[in-house]
Amino acid sequence: MKPEVVLTILIVTILGMAMEGCHCKMVQFIFGDSLSDVGNNRYLSRSLATANLPWYGIDFGNGLPNGRFSNGRTVADITGDMMGLPRPPAFLDPSLTEDMILENGVNYASGGAGILNETGGYFIQKFTLYKQIELYQGTQQLIINKIGKEAAQQFFQEARYVVALGSNDFINNYLMPVYNDSWKYNDQGFVQYLMETLQRQITILHSLGAREMVVFGLGPMGCIPLQRVLSTSGECQDRTNRLAKSFNKATSQLVDNLSRKLTNSSIKFGDAYDVVNDLITNPRKYGFNNSDSPCCSFGRIRPALTCIPASVLCKDRSKYVFWDEYHPSDSANELIANELIKKFGFLRVNDSNAPSPAPAAAPTSGAAPSPHN
Known part of the structure; x- marks a missing residue:
């Protein structure tokens, strides 16, 4: 073959590759707290916010703890499945490689994390949102290389982004007198402080290529079992719920403003308050029979903040809205995810891909089996 013919073929091939660009799968990058953590904190050796003990993960895969703060899947797991998106592995997963990132994205969520760096300080180790963004920058450099x-x-501009934090900034910061923020701000001032910080963080993500983003609001966090048991009446804490509503209103306005201001951005606000509130207020409407106490508890000793091997499980995990003092059960997460998909009209984006597998064992009745069974 003549040299000029070979050169022509080579040039055409190179141009073709340049025009085609990246044929990477659409993936998602998740920034969040324990509601989205899929195992980062289990690799933080000094963290006090972990889900490493039975009976976490009892209804997921092999039934052993996997880092999720639930008996099964997270809301992010389920919504991603329904949209045809692969489940992104934890950033600290030892098996994570560049090829895995291109195929699945990354989950940076960390139990105890907040929008603010000072939130959840007594957990010792966790990834704050600023730290998660820093880790995302490192991920970008790996993929560039x-x-x-x-x-x-x-690849990064076509990906989907989820930002879902805020509850710890109240429950494990502002509402606890051991933190300076509890006496430095009033309610309105603290929400404004959160918004100023969140605005900078979203703007940084946009500058790093994030274009399609959902920023989730808070549910009625005054109704989680921990908040109920700390009240004198056992009812939801009104002030905590009002703070959640104030956060949601301010975040919705912030997202609208940024979506108009930031070039080529599509930033949506995911308001789950009404969905979760209706589930908690009317559990039997959705097939649940308990929405005020955790399935996994330490008998009458409450609050036991985490589920432990000595804990007693409820008779039917599928009937409880809450798995532990903080976190919803797999069944509740599934209902919440399905309602959010309907509410926001989320569409499948990788039609050729089947959803990731659901838990191998669905929630079942009865006491907890031995983890070796």
């Missing part, structure tokens, strides 16, 4: 700057830019 793997596939080149232009292809990496396309």
Whole structure:
């Protein structure tokens, strides 16, 4: 073959590759707290916010703890499945590689994390939102080194982004007198402080290529079992719920403003308050029979903040809205995810891919089996 023919073929091939760009799968990058953590904190050796003990994960895969703060899946797991998105592994997963990132994205969520760096300080180790963004920057450099700057830019701009934090900033910061923020701000001032911080964080993510983003609001956090048991009446804490509503209103306005201001951005606010509140207020309407106490508890000793091997499980995990003092059960997460998908009209984005598998064992009745069974 003549040299000029070979050269022509080579040039055409290179141009074709350049025009095609990155044929990467659409993935998601998740920034969050324990409601979205899929195992980061289990690799933080000094963290006091972990889900490493039975009976966490009892209704997921092999039934052993996997880092999720639930008996099964998270809301992010389920919504991603329904949209045809792969489940992103934890950033600290030892098996994480560049190829896995290109195939599945990354989950940076960390139990105890907040929008603010000072939130959840007594958990000792966790990834704050600023730290999660820093880790995302490192991920970007890995992918740039793997596939080149232009292809990496396309990959990250076509990905989906989830930001879901805020409850710890109240429950494990502002509402606790051991933190300076509890006496430094009033309610309105603290929400404004959160918004100023969140605005900077979303703007940084946008500058790093995030274009399609959902920023989730808070549910009625005054109705989680921990808040109920700390009240004198056992009812929901009104002030805590009012703070959640104030946060949601301010975040919705912030997201609207940023979506207009930031170039080529589509930033949506995910308001789950009404969905979760209706589930808690009318559990039997959705097939549940308990929405005020945890399935996994330490008998009458409450609050036992985490589920432990000595804890007693409820008779039917599928009938309890809450798994432990803080976190919903797999069944509740499934209902919440399905309601959010209907409410926001989330569409499948990877039609050729089947959803990731659901838990191998659905929630069942009866006491907890031995983890070796």
